Amino acid sequence: MSTLGQRCIAIVTDDPGWHGARLREAFGARGWETRNVSLQECHFDLAGDGDGIRLPGFAGLPEAVFVRGVPGGTFEQVIFHLDLLHALRELGVLVYNDARAIERSVDKCMTSFLLRAAGIATPPTWVMRDADILERELQRELAAGHRLLHKPLFGSQGEGIALVRAAADVPAPEDCSGLHYLQRYIPTGAGQSHDWRVFVIGGQAVAAMRRSSTGPLTNVAQGASCQPAVLDAELKALAEAAAARLDMAYAGVDILRDPDGKAWVIEVNGVPAWKGLQQVCGADIADALASDLLGRLHHRQAIEAVS
Incomplete structure (x- = not known):
């Protein structure tokens, strides 16, 4: 039960801004409160009684969690933030989107792999660390007249993407964590x-x-x-x-x-x-997001009521 009452949704974000305000209005119109929560301020407490996870402003667990953003940081910090979302799901909290979905989509390599495996058309892509493999794939694509996009494995809003017309356009290993994601540019x-x-x-x-x-x-x-x-x-x-x-x-x-x-x-x-x-x-x-989340929550609660 949250300090704000039982009908409360945790909005996971470090920057509520315009989106947080719109979600607050949408849930509020349906009789639900929201509280913005930073994963950086959450922690695990596995020493005593209780659920083992603490969210600021909540005495217990929220009814549901809407994920609007996951903080960056070191590898360990990112894993910790995702661990919190995984743990909430394990405790029965509806997490929207949950950590598994975020892991699949934030990692461009896994996204490309899953789309291709499902037969969904996605551009030819190569991901590697080895410099010899990079040179081989790069030269073959360029010789065939293709351009490429070099993308950070984790990134958004087009930041860090380079158009590769020649080998010299590929970022140096120290500028991309030594990992190269190359995707054929589709005009x-x-x-x-x-x-x-x-x-x-x-x-x-x-x-x-x-x-x-x-x-x-x-x-x-x-x-x-x-x-x-x-x-x-x-x-x-x-x-x-x-x-x-x-x-x-x-x-x-x-x-x-x-x-x-x-x-x-x-x-x-x-x-x-x-x-x-x-x-x-x-x-x-x-409004559509709030409707879908609450529909899922009500469906789950209805099943639990008769089980």
Whole structure:
């Protein structure tokens, strides 16, 4: 039971901002309170009675946890933050998205592997540490006339991504932790680069926008412009399949089409922002998220009541 009452959702974030306010309003309209919680302020207490995990502002466990962000840090610190989310799930708390989904999506290598294994079209990708393997794959792709994107394994908003036209464009090992993630660059035809950000909630694509840029990256944080978009059946199904493969309650799925019209899933974001999307599409994303989370919670409680 929380200090705020039994009907309280913990919002995991270090920067509530606009998104935290929208979630507070959406849950509040349904009679639920929210409290912002930083994983950096949580801890395990395995010395005595109780659940073994402590969240600031909660005397016990929250009804549910909405994950809006996981702090960065050293490898050990990141593992600790994910351990907290894993532990909450083990204790029966509804975690939305849970640590397993976040691990699959924050790690671009695992995302690419899972999408390909499921037969979901995603660009050819190579991930390696060995310099000889890097040189071999790089030279083969460049000789075939392909460009590549060198991405950090963990990253968002287009930060740290380099367009590779020649071997000299590849970051030095000390600038990328000695790990190279190379993905074939898929052009989208003449004119501006563009893709679609599709927001999937509860297995359904609920909103989308088209992002355009004069450069190779279409992230809004990198200066891309956004326009409302109506998805065709193929893009809708592709986004929903990608979110389902990573077992995500909600997701931001990035899709593009090459000049031949083939659709490719580029990335799947497990803690997607939606301010830009809401501004162009008019959908109340926070309302849909709150509805889905509470629907899952009520379904679970109904099952527990009769078991």
